[in-house]
Amino acid sequence: MSHSDDHGRIIHHDLKTTDVGRSIAFFEALLGWKAVEVTPGGPESTHFQMRVGDRIACALMGLDADLGVPSHFVPYIACDDVDAVCARFASAGGEVRIGPMDLGEHGRWAVCSDLGEGLVSLWKGTDPPAPRDETAMPFGLFCWDELLSTDAARDAEFYAGVFDYDVKTMPTPDGDYLVLERGGLMHAGVMQKPAEAPGPSTWLSYARVEDVDAMTEKARSLSAQVWVDPRDIPNIGRFAVMADPTGALFALFREASTAS
Structure with a gap:
């Protein structure tokens, strides 16, 4: 099936948070995001754009804590036809x-969920998405997304079938890493979720930073819970995984050519 170049590309993120004020304060302090109120309303309806300069890092909105759902990021996948x-x-x-x-x-x-209950938003805008970055993403913006899956092989094939991706296997010291790509362009990764990690599959978004180690310590000082301390991915870069003070899981990343 023929698709546009943007079909299957992750183009945006939402942060659904149980504490809007706390999430804004955390990410402004850590990543330099600036909150711009877009749609005023009550605690669960006010919508903010979190910006880095003139770029949107993500949209942020409230999530009713009484629902028992922790704060979380949701990636938006561009589609040629949302209904299809x-x-x-x-x-x-x-x-x-x-x-x-x-x-x-x-x-x-x-909004759809996959076989492991991982959530994604599907989007077809009236305006085309911003062009794909040909150079390194500015610091503070998300540069990569991967599905932490309860069954990586199954879910990679699921997304390949839904979006007509090809699945590329990349061996790593921690096991095979699966990459979803089409036309030579990498769109996302799929990784087996550790057996000891509870809950369903979840998407993990990586923010590009200048110094992973320094930013991880800063995150700790801002009450983040660090799940994976800074470590290297051979020939790829350096990363760490953490949750903000409201429980939203995310990662920090710096590419290998300049990794700290």
């Missing part, structure tokens, strides 16, 4: 959680 991709999610055993629906004049949107 929703149908593929459902026929492959996933679930359409919200939509598809039009969001005013901005575009068409849905």
Whole structure:
């Protein structure tokens, strides 16, 4: 099936947080994000854009703590046809959680879950997404996403079927890392979730930073819980994994050519 170059590309992120003020303060202090209120409302309806200069790092909005769902990031995957991709999610055993629906004049949107209950948003905007970065992403922006999966091989094949990705296997010291790509462009990774980690599959978004070690210590000082201390991925870069004070999981990354 023929697709546009942007089909299957992760183009945006939402942060759903149980404490809007605490999340804003944390990410402004750690990554230099600046909160810009877009849609005012109550604790669960106010919408902020978190910006780095003139770039949007993510959208941030409240999540009712009484639902028992921890704060979390949700990646947006660009689609040529949101309804068609929703149908593929459902026929492959996933679930359409919200939509598809039009969001005013901005575009068409849905939220789906995969076989391991990992959540993604699907998006077809009335305007095309920003061009893919040809150089390194500015510091503070997300540069990579991977699915921490309860069954990596199964879920890689699931997403390959839904988005017509090819699956590339990259051996690592911790086991095979699966990359979802099409036309030679890498879109996301899939990694086996540690057996001791509870809960469903979840997407992990990597923010590019200048110094992973220094930023990890800064995150600790801001009450983050560090899950994976800074470590190297041979020939790739250096990373750490942590959760913000409200429980939202994310990672820091610096590429190998200049990794600290």
